[in-house]
Amino acid sequence: MNKLALIVGGSTLVYAGLALMMGVLPGIELSKVPAGAGVEPLTALEAQGREVYVANGCSYCHTQQVRPLDEDKVFGRASAASDFKYQTPELLGSERTGPDLTNIGVRQPSSVWQYIHLYEPRAVVPESIMPSFAWLFEVVDQAPAGVSPVPLPRAYAPAHGVVVPTRDAQALIAYLAALKQPTWAGSEGAAAGTASAATGASSTAPVGAAAPAAGHDAAKGASLYTANCSACHQANGEGLPGAFPPLKGNDAVNDDDATTHIHVVLHGLQATQVGGVVYGGVMPPFAATLNDAEVADIIDYERSSWGNHGKPTVAAQVAAERAKVK
């Protein structure tokens, strides 16, 4: 019987001790980490959206943890212990089949885009393998008061009626919009550095106003466009009718004076009119995430693609525009 007691009692006791040390105590300690400045609890609607996110297992493909690595800078600043106060259950995730969503409210602020993408991801990102969440929407003859129909491209729209989000879909999109990293003291200087992750080659890219006027890098411009712009304006530059304006034949893009073009890329845009069509969506500002050379590369790419013929710009002009607002 002694031997049985040794195996059963002894090993279980040892294991219980280790479980306490490696699981329970860290759990207790880290549960106490206070919220950082600007880390707020969710509103009721956002919290409901988080439940939809959890119930449908979004975090099996989307992480919510930005690692202190160069490659993660596209997703935001590195996650800090003080970010997680209100995140129970935790949603750090273990796989990035899709992109990280820690800061998606900043990176993609357009709810129009989010609704189209949720309804049919391939309508905005043709290569996407995310499932369609059409079952979070309803097809009705007429949108009820206060709910905007989703402006789907014709190929994905139902034959009759309009598509409107259910309450769950509205909550989910509200939650995604709320996923914004509060800036913290240590991160302000990181803004310029953030851009380096957008292109692999940018460790050599000049940062700030000292950029030389050395003509644009077409390959880098195309790559940056894919990473930052094509989700809305599409790879063919035509945008999505009724949702996102085209850059092909766009007046601001073809204007020889690039001032407006630069301004929009740096500071974003809300509710605008392009080619006589009103677009209600939001375009995010890129001033914090792209450096001058990268903004210039994107702008030059847009100005020389899809039959556009705007005069190219240079990093110095971007720097000048950036300085104006400060």
Place this chain on the structure above:
Amino acid sequence: MRMDVTARRSDLSEQDNHALISVFSAYTVSAAVWLLFATGVGILMAFKFGAPEFGSGAWLTFGRLRPIHTNATFYGFASIALVGLGYYVVARSSGAKLYSAGLAWIGLALFNVAALAGTIALDLGYNDGDLEYREWPWWVRLIFLAALVVTGWNLIGTVARRSSKDIYLSNWYILGGTLWTCIIAIVAVIPWYQYGLGQVAVSGFYMHNAVGMWFTPLAIGVVYYTLPKLLNRPIYSYTLGIFAFWTNLLFYPIIGAHHFEFSPLPWWLQTIAIVFSVAMLVPVWGGSSNFLLTMRGHTRDLIHSYPLMFIFVGVMSYLIGSTQGTLEAFRSLQQVWHLTNFTVGHSHLTMYGIIAFAIWGGIYGLLPLATGKQASPLGMALHFWTALVGCFIYVTSLSIGGTIQGLDWMHGLPFIQSVIDMQSYYVWRGVGGSLMFFSHIVFAWNVWRMCYGPETVAAPLQSLRAEEAVA
């Protein structure tokens, strides 16, 4: 110290024998059903990577199926199969009858109720968070815990009835694994100390320990019994087995945080996890060399016996997969592979390559001894080769694809490029997965033959253990 299990012949009554065989068979049949279900779900998910609209709607959406697949594999198939094998091994190697056949049946019912309720809850969108391997609602996990407690109690009672003073090595692992897992389940289910980052720390501990302190010890315990039994020779070193037992117990619980490297978890916690991931080479190499040295010089027996072939693959996967786990823990490699499909490849190399193959080796080796009924050699061959080739394709494609994914990110390509680059590897994963699923259908057929098929006396395998009719 050493006890020769192959020579042990108990003098149990016909009735006790029958009770044990019924329990073993029922657990195996139940496990086979869960394997078919869980991997059927897995195949459906694999298709979705190529055709995301395939099987759309809330009940079939990927994010709900993913935890159904993992939980049903872990707690439906592997747990039930290993407990069934565990009962047989513990009773036989102790030369005793089961402490209580009734408790074993209650345990089986509880395992099944938990797996069924958990599956339904997840599909309806009820979970306790997307916390890997503990998504089931808390009350479902309490049912599973009850099944564990019943099993542990029953196993202890059975070993306490043993006819000799010594406790055979297998029982160390099987008893230990069951009791440790009770602790893991309790740690995981108590919610009052798990908030925010604190829950992340518990997740790291849990997701690792639920695999390596439950499935691995039970699988090793089964191999320590089945291998000498089939080879008709004692294990190479009893002492080495004990040494691996204690080192595994001391090192393994510490390494859970390596699932959250570069996360906001305290850096020291991550570093300790990496250091002890290296220390894990001691029990892993100790255990696997013990098995391999037991097989040494018996290659001919090995290649003529599918049960032994299954065990051999299990042992090799243990050696390769666990060593790979140590390498993956290094920060330099984790930077490439973390969050990619490489991890999915690793988890299949280990859960499938080690655990499932050890289970199959145990079932093909021991169930015919219990029931006196054989699976056909063709059936075993078909199962073995399709499972092996399928798993090889699966793991290889995801390891290569995952590496490319990681390098894409490091080179700063647009994220969508990593999705595009994975496409062909997802197709190969589907091919491998289909072969694996096919092998499980064959397995189910083989189980049926071993439980309800015709009595067979002489099969090729029988030459190895001609002197044993029942045990």
